[in-house]
Amino acid sequence: MSADSVQNKVTQAILKALALAKGNGELDCELPQKLILDRPKNREHGDYATSIALALAKVANKQARVIAEVIAKTLTENNLLTPNGISKIEIAGPGFINITLESASQASVVIEILTLGKKYGTSNSLTGKKINLEFVSANPTGPLHLGHTRWAAVGDSLGRVLTAAGAQVSREFYVNDRGNQMDLFGQSLRAAALEIAIPENGYHGEYIVDLASQITKANPTFTKLAEAESVAAFRDTGYLLQLAEQQKVLDNFGTHFDTWFSEQTLYENNFFDHILDKLKSLGHVYVEDGATWLRTTDFGDDKDRVMIKSDGSFAYFASDSAYYISKRERGFDLCIYMLGADHHGYVGRIKAMAACAGDNPEDDVEILIGQMVKIIEGGQELKLSKRAGIIITLEELVEKVGKDAARYTLIRYPTDTPMVMDVDLLKKNTNENPVYYVQYAHARIAAVLRNAAELKIPAGLENFDPAQLSHDRENELLGSLAEFPRIVAGAAELREPHRIARYLEELAGVYHGFYADCRVLPMGDEPISAIHSARINLCAATLQVLKNGLDLLGVSAPERM
Numbered sequence: 001m002s003a004d005s006v007q008n009k010v011t012q013a014i015l016k017a018l019a020l021a022k023g024n025g026e027l028d029c030e031l032p033q034k035l036i037l038d039r040p041k042n043r044e045h046g047d048y049a050t051s052i053a054l055a056l057a058k059v060a061n062k063q064a065r066v067i068a069e070v071i072a073k074t075l076t077e078n079n080l081l082t083p084n085g086i087s088k089i090e091i092a093g094p095g096f097i098n099i100t101l102e103s104a105s106q107a108s109v110v111i112e113i114l115t116l117g118k119k120y121g122t123s124n125s126l127t128g129k130k131i132n133l134e135f136v137s138a139n140p141t142g143p144l145h146l147g148h149t150r151w152a153a154v155g156d157s158l159g160r161v162l163t164a165a166g167a168q169v170s171r172e173f174y175v176n177d178r179g180n181q182m183d184l185f186g187q188s189l190r191a192a193a194l195e196i197a198i199p200e201n202g203y204h205g206e207y208i209v210d211l212a213s214q215i216t217k218a219n220p221t222f223t224k225l226a227e228a229e230s231v232a233a234f235r236d237t238g239y240l241l242q243l244a245e246q247q248k249v250l251d252n253f254g255t256h257f258d259t260w261f262s263e264q265t266l267y268e269n270n271f272f273d274h275i276l277d278k279l280k281s282l283g284h285v286y287v288e289d290g291a292t293w294l295r296t297t298d299f300g301d302d303k304d305r306v307m308i309k310s311d312g313s314f315a316y317f318a319s320d321s322a323y324y325i326s327k328r329e330r331g332f333d334l335c336i337y338m339l340g341a342d343h344h345g346y347v348g349r350i351k352a353m354a355a356c357a358g359d360n361p362e363d364d365v366e367i368l369i370g371q372m373v374k375i376i377e378g379g380q381e382l383k384l385s386k387r388a389g390i391i392i393t394l395e396e397l398v399e400k401v402g403k404d405a406a407r408y409t410l411i412r413y414p415t416d417t418p419m420v421m422d423v424d425l426l427k428k429n430t431n432e433n434p435v436y437y438v439q440y441a442h443a444r445i446a447a448v449l450r451n452a453a454e455l456k457i458p459a460g461l462e463n464f465d466p467a468q469l470s471h472d473r474e475n476e477l478l479g480s481l482a483e484f485p486r487i488v489a490g491a492a493e494l495r496e497p498h499r500i501a502r503y504l505e506e507l508a509g510v511y512h513g514f515y516a517d518c519r520v521l522p523m524g525d526e527p528i529s530a531i532h533s534a535r536i537n538l539c540a541a542t543l544q545v546l547k548n549g550l551d552l553l554g555v556s557a558p559e560r561m
Contacts, residue, residue, distance in 0.1 A: 006105050007482065009084040010048060011035045014097075017074040018052075026070050029060040037099075039483055046090065046098035047106060047479060053095035064095025071097060106475055107466035107534075109482045113541040114461055121488045121548050127166035132327045133159050135338035136250070137174040140243040141185040143207055143393040144250070146373050150419075151338050152394060153410035153554070154370065156255040157497040158338075160552045165492035170332070173257045174323065177239060178264045179316070186235025189215060193223050193234065211238055249395050253403060254554045266322040267314070275325045276307070284356040294321065296352035299361070305349060320346075321353050328359065336495070337367045344369060368495060370415040377423040401426040404555045408435035411553050412501035429561075434505055438546065439558055441508035445543040446559035448520055452536045455521060457528050459536045468534035473514040477538065480510045484545050488552065497553065504549045511542050 014035055021027040032055070037048040053068035060067060068091045075081055075089060085105030090098045113120045135155030138148050155171070162169045188202035192212035198204055215237050216223060222233045243260075250256070266272055276292075279285050284295045290310035294317070297304050305317040327335045335354075339346060347369070351361035359365070375382045375392055377400070382392050397406050405426040412434060413419040431437045452459065469478065484503070491499040520535045522528055547557040 006085045006101065006108055007037060007048070010086060010099060010101075011037060013075060013080040013084040013086065014050065014052065014071060017071050017078065017080060020078060021070050021074050026074075027056070027060055027062075027067065029056060032056075039479055040098065045092065046088070046100040047475075048099040048101075049092075050097050050099075051095070053097060057095070065091060066095075068095040068097050103470045103475070104466040106478050106482075107469040107538075109478050110464060110466065110469075110537050110541045111461060113481060113544050114537065117544060118548055118551070120544060121484045121552075122164045122166070123485060123489050123492075124166040125489055126162060126492060129167045129334060130332050131162055131167050131169045131334045131336060132172055132330070132332040133162070133169055133336045133338070134172045134174055134327075136255075137176065138246065139176045139181055140239050140246065141181055141203055142205070142242065143395065144246055145394070146375060146392045146397065147340055149253075149394040149397055149406070150370050150373050150410050150415070151340075152250060152253055152255045153407045154415055154497060155338050157407075157411050157500070157553050158336075158495060160554065161488060161492045161497050161500065164488050164552060167492075170258045171256065172259045172261055172327075175243065175260055175262050177243075177262050178267075178319075182235055182239065183231065185238060186231040186233075189234035189238045190223070190227075190230050211241060214241065249393075253394060253398060254407065261323070261326075263319050263323070266319055266326065271326070272314075272318065272322050275322045278325065279321070279356055282356065282358055294353065294356055296349055296356060299352040299355035301348050301352035305353070317349070317353075320350065321357075324350065324353060324365070325357055328357070328364070333364070335365045337365070339367060339369055341369060341371045366495070368415060371418040373410070374418070374420045375423060376420055397421075404439070405433070405435045408438075408501060408553055408555050412498050414496065414498055434501070435555065436561075438501075438504045438508050438550065439556070440561055441511055442543060442546045442550070442557045443559055443561040444515075445511070445539050445546070448515075448539050449536065449543065451521055452532075452539075455528070457521070457536050458533045459540065461537070463530075463533040464537045465530050465534055468531045469538060471518050473517045474535075474538065477510050477514045477542065480507050481541055481545050484549065491552075500549050500552050504546060504553075507542070507545065507549075514538075 018027065018031050022031060035050060035052055037050055040046060040049045053071065054064040056067050057064040072089050072091060085101050086099055087102040088100040092098050133155065135151045136148050138144055159169045159171045184199065184202045188198045188208050189212045191198040192209050193216045215234060219237065222230055225233060279294060284298060286293050286295060291306050292308035293304045294307050295304050306315045307318040307321060309315055324335060347367045350367060351365060354361040354365045400423050409421055409426060425433055429436050487499055487503045491497050518535060520539060522532055550557045
């Protein structure tokens, strides 16, 4: 019997009780198709609780407590308690229903975890959903800085979480490889190579000098070309080198993309003409003052958007539109955009553009906005300025605190709030450092399991008696472990992988409390008994959940620290 099946059995028992109560006339209302069970923070309130009676009070025209009493009575009279692992059901307050599980049912979560292994926590809630997840998407004109770094961590983790929920996820990096910034990049590289003044609105910083030197050494003729030809040569070569550098840095950070999508390709093989014809056929394109517009105000945008300027050049919105339609025509059901704090204005226009393309912007496109990150070292904020050359890059951040600490910290905060990274704290090997706290719990359990193996304590499910685990600390740990699938599903549904990190910290704390109060290994000449085997299996299950959670964050689970 699995933990998930216990929770499901409890849910189905309550839904069956509601149906029986309606059938015999005690309830007269439309019944819910699903039920949410919560884990009470206070263990005295049982293992699960539900507020279903309060939710039905208005539609059933009955007091919530009366409905709760009907549910409890129906569960008892129809023998729906014990067969579903329930030992006690109580009504609290205005109509909350508190459910306590039998101890063997509660402990069956260990069987679930050790049977499923790394699959524990996965679900099929998003099975059949094909998702395009686009994040980072930096210009290929410089190093990835701290603003990109947050999405590099969070986007990768979100991809893992959505996959765990059953979705087919394609991680995509949109390469902005056309437009004025690319020409400025080429001009800046050429100027650095010729040791002349870089354009004021160009790209500055040591990386430009280094990149120009690298290009010139490999291609000494570039500086001798006519200016326009020279700028193009430096631009195209620098682009490939800088893009390769971004790919290498992201790979080293543990962030991998399925597709690197070039903006330039949107204008090849008549693709843009195709999307323009599609938008015209839907009646949302018009020409005014020599420019071609998309009437996005039809769908709530604050103004219509230019696609082709009066001089015949393409506006940025042309690429935005073509790129979205490309995603949809590649078969994606949902397009998730992860954008920076300065892109709030894009939300309305992208959703309106999706509507112009005939889609439902509420179902087919989501836009997540990530707020800024500050980095503190020695009590001082390190300033960021890409063009001035004062850059804290992703690579430098990893050098300062390590990949695991950087990823974990960037993920553990909600992305819609600004965050501060304290470099000095992240270097500490103390419980003040959240990633160390979680990783240490994993390493500590690994050490316990090694010691148990040396003592030849029987482990494995063939030596596991769930009824042995009845201590309050054991029940608290079992309850935390049973929560993991719900936490993962919630993180996927809400697009909030930080919930995984916070859960792991709570689980680590609960484990430390269990270890302090429940002796896992025999002392001295104490004989090995069934309780030792049960607790070793509980430790092994906790180790697995910590590892599964850290993997969803792209953070390692060390066995020694």
